[in-house]
Amino acid sequence: MIDPATYGLMAEFDNVNDAIVAARRTYAAGYRKLDAYSPFPVEELSEAIGFHKNGVALVCLVGGLLGCSAAFILQWWINTISYPVNVAGRPLNSWPSFIIVTFEMTILFSGLSAVFGMLALNGLPMPYHPVFNVPRFELASKDRFFLIVFSSDKNYDPLRTRQFLEGLSPISIAEVPS
Amino acid sequence: MAKPTEVEIGEQKAPVIAPGQTFASITDKIASIVLRRPVTNGWLFGVAICFLILQWFLLAVCWLFYKGVGEWGVNIPIGWGFAIVNFVWWIGIGHAGTLISAILLLLRQSWRNSINRFAEAMTLFAVACAGMFPLLHLGRPWLFYWLFPYSNTMTYWPNFRSPLVWDVFAVSTYLTISLVFWFVGLIPDLASMRDQTNNKALKFVFGSLAMGWRNSVRHWNRYETAYLLLAGLATPLVLSVHTVVSFDFSIGIVPGWHTTIFPPYFVAGAIYSGFAMVLVLAIPIRKFYDITAFITDRHLENSAMVMLATGWIVAYGYGIEAFVNWYGGDPYESFLRWNRLHGPYAFWYYSLLFTNLLVPQVLWVRRIRTNHFWLFMVSLDVLVGMWLERFIIVVVSLTRDYVPSAFGRYYPTWNDWSILAGTLAFFAGCMFLFLRVLPAVSISELKTLIPQAEVTVPHEEEVHS
Numbered sequence: 291m292i293d294p295a296t297y298g299l300m301a302e303f304d305n306v307n308d309a310i311v312a313a314r315r316t317y318a319a320g321y322r323k324l325d326a327y328s329p330f331p332v333e334e335l336s337e338a339i340g341f342h343k344n345g346v347a348l349v350c351l352v353g354g355l356l357g358c359s360a361a362f363i364l365q366w367w368i369n370t371i372s373y374p375v376n377v378a379g380r381p382l383n384s385w386p387s388f389i390i391v392t393f394e395m396t397i398l399f400s401g402l403s404a405v406f407g408m409l410a411l412n413g414l415p416m417p418y419h420p421v422f423n424v425p426r427f428e429l430a431s432k433d434r435f436f437l438i439v440f441s442s443d444k445n446y447d448p449l450r451t452r453q454f455l456e457g458l459s460p461i462s463i464a465e466v467p468s
Numbered sequence: 469m470a471k472p473t474e475v476e477i478g479e480q481k482a483p484v485i486a487p488g489q490t491f492a493s494i495t496d497k498i499a500s501i502v503l504r505r506p507v508t509n510g511w512l513f514g515v516a517i518c519f520l521i522l523q524w525f526l527l528a529v530c531w532l533f534y535k536g537v538g539e540w541g542v543n544i545p546i547g548w549g550f551a552i553v554n555f556v557w558w559i560g561i562g563h564a565g566t567l568i569s570a571i572l573l574l575l576r577q578s579w580r581n582s583i584n585r586f587a588e589a590m591t592l593f594a595v596a597c598a599g600m601f602p603l604l605h606l607g608r609p610w611l612f613y614w615l616f617p618y619s620n621t622m623t624y625w626p627n628f629r630s631p632l633v634w635d636v637f638a639v640s641t642y643l644t645i646s647l648v649f650w651f652v653g654l655i656p657d658l659a660s661m662r663d664q665t666n667n668k669a670l671k672f673v674f675g676s677l678a679m680g681w682r683n684s685v686r687h688w689n690r691y692e693t694a695y696l697l698l699a700g701l702a703t704p705l706v707l708s709v710h711t712v713v714s715f716d717f718s719i720g721i722v723p724g725w726h727t728t729i730f731p732p733y734f735v736a737g738a739i740y741s742g743f744a745m746v747l748v749l750a751i752p753i754r755k756f757y758d759i760t761a762f763i764t765d766r767h768l769e770n771s772a773m774v775m776l777a778t779g780w781i782v783a784y785g786y787g788i789e790a791f792v793n794w795y796g797g798d799p800y801e802s803f804l805r806w807n808r809l810h811g812p813y814a815f816w817y818y819s820l821l822f823t824n825l826l827v828p829q830v831l832w833v834r835r836i837r838t839n840h841f842w843l844f845m846v847s848l849d850v851l852v853g854m855w856l857e858r859f860i861i862v863v864v865s866l867t868r869d870y871v872p873s874a875f876g877r878y879y880p881t882w883n884d885w886s887i888l889a890g891t892l893a894f895f896a897g898c899m900f901l902f903l904r905v906l907p908a909v910s911i912s913e914l915k916t917l918i919p920q921a922e923v924t925v926p927h928e929e930e931v932h933s
Contacts, residue, residue, distance in 0.1 A: 305920065306921065306922075306923060307924055311925055325684050325685065325686060326684070327683040327684055327685065328683060328685055328688065329491055329495075329660075329683060329912060329915055330491075330688075330912045330913070330915040330916050330921060331685075331688040331689075331691065331692050331912070331916070332685065332921075333689075334923050334925070334927065336685040336688065336689040339685065339686075341685065341689055344689055344690045344693055345690075346690050346693040346694050347693055347697065350697050364617060365628045368617065368625045368628065369628060369629075372623075373623070384629060387628065387629040388628055390634040390637070390638070390708070390712060390715075391628060391633070391634060391637045393704075393708060394637040394641040394708065395637065397641055397645065397704070397705045397708075398641040398645065400697070400701055401644075401648060401697075401698055401702070401705075402644070402648065404694045404697040404698055404701070405648045405652055405694055405698065408652075408691060408693070408694035409679070411690050412684075412686070412690055412691070414679045414681065415679035415680050416679070416680035417680055418680075419680060422682070427682075428663035429663075430663075430683045431656070431659050431662075431663045431664075432491060432495045432664070433490065433491035433492040433495065
């Protein structure tokens, strides 16, 4: 059931282990549209909500390959076609001297792709998000852990989901208005 | 980021983070430096001094642009004077920041979590200082963009076979990657600052910079991958930057420059001086901002040991240089050796050996290594020593290379000194501002170091099967 006025139900925990156990039980109960929030990276927590793989490494690889080939092709084209300079008959395509710029551009492009790819996949920048409507949520960057079941989940029911979350013994439960 | 590792509280070693910290106490402590701590007279005095020197620097730069680079002490045969000496020195200082943030991350040295933020800031400011010297030396700095390949009406391209063009690419890539690495590390902390302040304007500023970061574990997951990839990329990058800087010398055929020891020797020297700068900054910062719980004696001692180790790599470099001068049998190289030991700059060469080789050996003594005052003094000594090293490499080789009729002498002018002082003030001023406006220690990474962050529930595969 989808409730358009509610974005989801949010439960608060005060330590990382409770949050992991709660997230695992929520996932095991059949909820799939989940998210969790923690003040520092916790690998087990993202696994618990069923998030295992991300595409950042692939974006980084593609960016790096693009940077590498673009830099080499540019130098090759400049030195052999656009602006050939004959220095005592030495080869125009003197590729060993192009390695350094090619290397630097590979690093530059893959680094920037990793960062901008991460931001894009995370949907950032995002000026507004419903979770910030919960007053206690500002503790997510300090010392609390939050688990949210989105109202778009097919098993979501305002009453039953709330009862289920209460069974996980959180510190507080809040309805997130959308 | 490294997995939470146990905090060692041995008898021998000081802890990485003082016991008794909680997630909330870490956030409060670091955020309060920016949000709640009143502006002190000491800080204002420091900023005022930097500002005054910076004004003098601007006058010197205006005068330089008005008169041209002849205002400097450079003239044939010494085309590169203070400009390259200071450039190499500043770039080298920056290297420790990347070593701490990237290489120590890959090596899972979790102690780096409390010093990486300001070390990265140090890198950025140091590279900015370094970048000024080639730009000022251009003579026509408004044409700096000619260094980059862009299609233009002159149908003209940079010479990609020149180490100076490699340097442009290496340094600009280094600056860009250092900047994004630093900023990515800041995003979660900016979100913390946003949540910690009640001031509407500050909330808006920190909130905009944090870009709506909401600590979602999905975001953290991608963030960790990106951070690790950046560390993996920055590691070969930082080694390549000083290698390319050393190519500026070693590709040339000037005696004393044309040698294969240069790249490793330059990289080690860079890290040597960089850690000295880290200590020069960390020792007062931890005291004045009362963060000795986060930057502990352990950090200072580890940095001192890195300095000692890299110092010996540099010493090996000096030894090999001297050996090859003798064993190589090249008369010009032998003359270089004689010239360093007995020529007009001999005093500075002996000063270099004293400051860079002899004095740092006191760090073998544990009591000196753990004494903050003496560690601070040794670090200053190493910074001076590494500056002298670059001076010796540049000036001794260029003043007397091959033909005696082309020998010369180098005297820096008031403008050279003013610009060096100006970059020091710029660097210090940026550090002062950074400490007041951004969290100087990584809040989220520090949290992974305390026992509460340890995951004790067993890993359950069957949950998802």
